[in-house]
Amino acid sequence: EVHLVESGGDLVQPGGSLRLSCAASGFNFSRFWMSWVRQAPGKGLEWVANIKPDGSEQTYGDSVKGRVIISRDNARNSVHLQMSSLRVEDTAVYYCARVGDGCLSSWGQGALVTVSS
Amino acid sequence: SYELTQPPSVSVSPGQTATITCSGEELPNKYAYWYQQKPGQAPLLVIQKDTERRPGIPERFSGSSSGTSVTLTITAVQAEDEADYHCQSADSRDVWVFGGGTKLTVL
Secondary structure: OOEEEEEOOOEEOOOOOEEEEEEEEOOOHHHOOEEEEEEOOOOOEEEEEEEOOOOOOEEEOOOOOOOEEEEEEOOOOEEEEEEOOOOHHHOEEEEEEEEEOOEEEEEOOOEEEEEOO | OOOEEOOOEEEEOOOOOEEEEEEOOOOOOOOOEEEEEOOOOOOEEEEEOOOEEOOOOOOOEEEEEEOOEEEEEEOOOOHHHOEEEEEEEEOOOOOEEEEOOEEEEEO
16 A cells, blocks of 8 residues: 655744655655645645656746755655745645656645744 | 636535536646545545546546546535545646646535
């Protein structure tokens, strides 16, 4: 069974940085694209970033491009999201998800990031 | 930037049919996917590639596509189907995008 567990969510001040992690289990991690998606309180879903199985290619949503970096460690079955220059509007639950054929086939339970002074 | 448009809300009585639409100019060229999200839970993929129901999803859920719109149909709606439903697709650059989500209320 696919299992994704996010960690690292926290309260951070505007302009600050934060690193989210996602531990994966139950599948051959190194063979799958992985993704981060976020959801602001009471709002819809917003795609944040994807990373190729070998980590050689990353794609980003327009609203976060230049401020976040997605990376992965296939030896540790983990994917990370390094966020910097955080804004109040980055406040959201951040979900880690496994990519499957153009969509997100399995999701973690999410990590809450709150950006506030 | 590319947008997918969904109605904010849809209401139906139990046993009736609910239809939720998602429109976007790239939908004739890109597959759409539907996710169900219940309060406090992560989204769950229910329909992939416009029309394919995921394993374990009840047969009352179906997807269709026509031109620049895709539709999620739930026949004989049950109380447990009350949730937010999100469509997802990609633009011509393969940048992923979600619709704004539709809250399905079962009266």
